[in-house]
Amino acid sequence: MLDVVLLVLASLASFGRMLAAYILSLLVAISLGILMARRRTAEAILMPILDVLQSIPILGFFPIAIVIFVSFLPKSIGLELAAIFLITTSLLWNMIFGVYTSVKSLDPNMFHMASVYRLKTFSRIAYIYVPAARAAIAANSIISWAGGWFFLTSAEVISAGSEEYKLLGIGSLIMDLYSKGDMLEFYIATAVLFAIIIASYLLIFNPATNLVIQHHLLPAWHRAFYYIYRFVSIVWEHIMHLGIKFESKGMAKHNMVIAVPLLTLPLLYINVVANLQKSPLFILEFMTNFLISLARVSLVVVVSFMITIVMAYLSLVKGLGPIIAIVGEILASIPAILWWPILSPLAVKASWLVSFIVFLQGSLWYEFFNVMLFGVPKIKMEVLELAKVYSIRGFNYFRYILIPSLLPSIASGALSAWGGAWNASIVAEYFESGSTTIDLGGVGSMLSKYTYGGRYDIVLYTVILWALMIVLLNKSVWSQIFKRVEKSFVVE
Amino acid sequence: MALVSLINIVKSFGEGGKVLRVLDGITLDIGEEFIAILGPSGCGKSTLLRIIAGVEKADSGEIKTVGNLVYGFVFQSPTLLPWLTVVDNVALPLIAKGVDKKVAREKALKYLSLVGLNGFEDFYPQELSGGMRQRVNIARALVVEPTILLMDEPFSQLDPLTAEALRAEILDIWLSGVTTVKSIVMVTHNVEEAVLMADRIVILTPRPAKITKIIEVKLPRPRDRRSKSFQDVVDQVYEYVS
Numbered sequence: 086m087l088d089v090v091l092l093v094l095a096s097l098a099s100f101g102r103m104l105a106a107y108i109l110s111l112l113v114a115i116s117l118g119i120l121m122a123r124r125r126t127a128e129a130i131l132m133p134i135l136d137v138l139q140s141i142p143i144l145g146f147f148p149i150a151i152v153i154f155v156s157f158l159p160k161s162i163g164l165e166l167a168a169i170f171l172i173t174t175s176l177l178w179n180m181i182f183g184v185y186t187s188v189k190s191l192d193p194n195m196f197h198m199a200s201v202y203r204l205k206t207f208s209r210i211a212y213i214y215v216p217a218a219r220a221a222i223a224a225n226s227i228i229s230w231a232g233g234w235f236f237l238t239s240a241e242v243i244s245a246g247s248e249e250y251k252l253l254g255i256g257s258l259i260m261d262l263y264s265k266g267d268m269l270e271f272y273i274a275t276a277v278l279f280a281i282i283i284a285s286y287l288l289i290f291n292p293a294t295n296l297v298i299q300h301h302l303l304p305a306w307h308r309a310f311y312y313i314y315r316f317v318s319i320v321w322e323h324i325m326h327l328g329i330k331f332e333s334k335g336m337a338k339h340n341m342v343i344a345v346p347l348l349t350l351p352l353l354y355i356n357v358v359a360n361l362q363k364s365p366l367f368i369l370e371f372m373t374n375f376l377i378s379l380a381r382v383s384l385v386v387v388v389s390f391m392i393t394i395v396m397a398y399l400s401l402v403k404g405l406g407p408i409i410a411i412v413g414e415i416l417a418s419i420p421a422i423l424w425w426p427i428l429s430p431l432a433v434k435a436s437w438l439v440s441f442i443v444f445l446q447g448s449l450w451y452e453f454f455n456v457m458l459f460g461v462p463k464i465k466m467e468v469l470e471l472a473k474v475y476s477i478r479g480f481n482y483f484r485y486i487l488i489p490s491l492l493p494s495i496a497s498g499a500l501s502a503w504g505g506a507w508n509a510s511i512v513a514e515y516f517e518s519g520s521t522t523i524d525l526g527g528v529g530s531m532l533s534k535y536t537y538g539g540r541y542d543i544v545l546y547t548v549i550l551w552a553l554m555i556v557l558l559n560k561s562v563w564s565q566i567f568k569r570v571e572k573s574f575v576v577e
Numbered sequence: 578m579a580l581v582s583l584i585n586i587v588k589s590f591g592e593g594g595k596v597l598r599v600l601d602g603i604t605l606d607i608g609e610e611f612i613a614i615l616g617p618s619g620c621g622k623s624t625l626l627r628i629i630a631g632v633e634k635a636d637s638g639e640i641k642t643v644g645n646l647v648y649g650f651v652f653q654s655p656t657l658l659p660w661l662t663v664v665d666n667v668a669l670p671l672i673a674k675g676v677d678k679k680v681a682r683e684k685a686l687k688y689l690s691l692v693g694l695n696g697f698e699d700f701y702p703q704e705l706s707g708g709m710r711q712r713v714n715i716a717r718a719l720v721v722e723p724t725i726l727l728m729d730e731p732f733s734q735l736d737p738l739t740a741e742a743l744r745a746e747i748l749d750i751w752l753s754g755v756t757t758v759k760s761i762v763m764v765t766h767n768v769e770e771a772v773l774m775a776d777r778i779v780i781l782t783p784r785p786a787k788i789t790k791i792i793e794v795k796l797p798r799p800r801d802r803r804s805k806s807f808q809d810v811v812d813q814v815y816e817y818v819s
Contacts, residue, residue: 197652201648205673334675
């Protein structure tokens with residue numbers, strides 16, 4: 086029989102980990118996002134780094150997590166911190182970009198106003214930057230929160246070299262139950278996980294988003310949220326108030342130095358790699374697998390785009406938005422590895438299908454929520470009325486009305502979806518439980534095998550090449566796409 | 578006696594190959610008076626105002642001030658934060674200085690009622706008309722209890738009727754002496770507005786801006802736009818506006 090106490094403890098542990106990682110992400114996103122938007126040098130240095138980091142899957146951060154947390158600290162604390170760090174790597178990036186874009190696009194007069202009235206850092210954060218970024222923070226939190234759950238299992242099972250540590254948590258518990266073959270208990274635990282995910286959206290993230298974008302776009306329970314909102318605002322106001330008091334007395338130094346730890350990470354990588362011997366054979370192995378994954382990821386991004394357009398149509402024209410949104414939140418949050426057991430009848434016979442579904446879950450929802458939360462509210466009503474007046478329907482409706490209206494959000498959504506798909510490759514291309522091993526090849530599978538095999542030298546090597554390829558593709562493909570979008574489709 | 582003396586202020590923008598000089602040796606004394614700085618669009622008037630306020634640095638030249646001056650700044654567009662209520666927008670400069678929130682709000686209310694916005698304190702900027710938003714902008718400039726009020730084309734984005742009413746109110750507030758304001762420096766490209774309001778009109782050339790002429794307006798207040806003497810001053814100003 087399933088141990089209820091264990092289940093409750095595991096759920097609390099996972100939720101606590103997620104919350105800690107989320108709060109950490111929020112604080113880092115606010116600091117770095119503002120820093121990048123306001124300081125040219127910070128922007129020039131951090132932008133390309135973050136671009137790469139967001140495409141590196143959670144497993145790619147394992148070596149860093151181990152080096153920083155597990156080798157130096159007592160095991161119990163170190164592993165816990167490592168897990169929080171790892172979850173953070175799947176929450177953080179889009180939140181930084183959200184804050185950055187909001188602050189960057191503020192009316193320049195606001196900055197004049199702020200300097201005329203001598204607003205210092207904390208006043209600016211409290212009264213200008215964070216309020217301006219609220220909508221972006223809320224919308225990105227929805228996606229990030231799902232991303233955290235999606236990779237939860239990967240963060241709760243940490244392999245360090247030849248040893249593997251399982252943290253107490255609902256992700257690792259569910260995988261345990263599955264590999265032991267306790268199907269009923271497996272389903273109960275999965276149901277509990279779903280309940281936690283749904284509750285966290287209905288109580289926290291959906292009402293928060295509805296509040297700041299001033300549209301009741303998402304299903305939510307607003308009454309309970311009120312208390313959470315009160316609590317968070319009071320805490321936030323107190324911190325800001327202290328900061329303002331502090332800096333008004335002229336004691337605060339006005340430069341933030343949070344960028345430093347992040348800057349050291351790539352250096353660490355380079356350092357380790359310098360000690361590795363290069364092997365042409367390895368590069369060949371990497372390139373073959375990378376191309377396989379590239380084909381998959383590209384297909385997934387295209388399919389995500391098409392599904393998103395259909396769903397945007399259903400929300401906009403048929404009013405199905407709230408239903409699609411909550412379904413999306415749940416599907417996007419299901420830990421990736423769970424898809425294999427859930428779809429176990431298909432797992433062996435049609436493993437490519439399950440793989441595709443996992444890829445899609447890690448990718449589609451970035452596109453969808455970008456379009457729904459940033460694109461749809463900005464559609465001009467006149468354009469939709471124009472379509473009605475001239476009865477533009479069917480293919481022409483998509484071609485001339487819907488897609489052009491949504492294009493900027495489609496493009497930025499597609500870039501996130503692309504990053505998401507690369508991230509998902511580690512769980513979509515490789516699955517192992519008990520005696521079942523499914524290996525579809527590709528660079529994600531490669532990274533998984535080497536990580537769980539404890540070959541951190543090769544993991545590092547793979548990640549470096551991976552990062553190089555991503556930079557190359559971002560510079561050649563994506564920047565071209567964005568240039569064209571900016572040129573032809575800025576509807577203002 | 579001059580509160581602020583600008584001596585040979587020079588300012589250029591741009592870097593590398595493209596350097597654009599906007600201010601070319603501006604020398605001006607600002608006393609307890611109403612000064613209008615008149616010049617064509619884009620000649621660097623606003624830059625001069627920001628240099629006086631101390632938020633922009635001149636490339637060369639000197640600014641001498643008497644004691645510790647406090648500046649209020651009325652922006653061309655209201656520049657209110659949409660997520661703060663009217664009273665919080667006005668109180669913001671004080672709160673940022675570390676003034677207790679309650680005290681800051683009380684002071685804000687006082688200046689809101691001075692600009693005729695009694696009862697609108699809990700509204701959000703987007704719920705107000707353009708003229709009312711500009712009043713909030715003015716109240717925010719007054720709340721810091723400035724010695725010098727700097728105004729950057731404050732009426733240019735309002736409809737003519739609202740603008741005229743607000744001009745009269747600004748003059749009333751200034752002349753009645755209920756505020757701490759000792760002098761007002763207003764940037765404008767509207768000749769009649771300058772003649773209507775100012776004691777002295779400083780006329781600038783197109784970029785790079787130099788002072789062509791300073792005209793003293795000795796007409797008694799309230800001034801009548803239709804009077805012959807008013808038109809004479811306007812004509813005199815137009816002679817120097819290129």
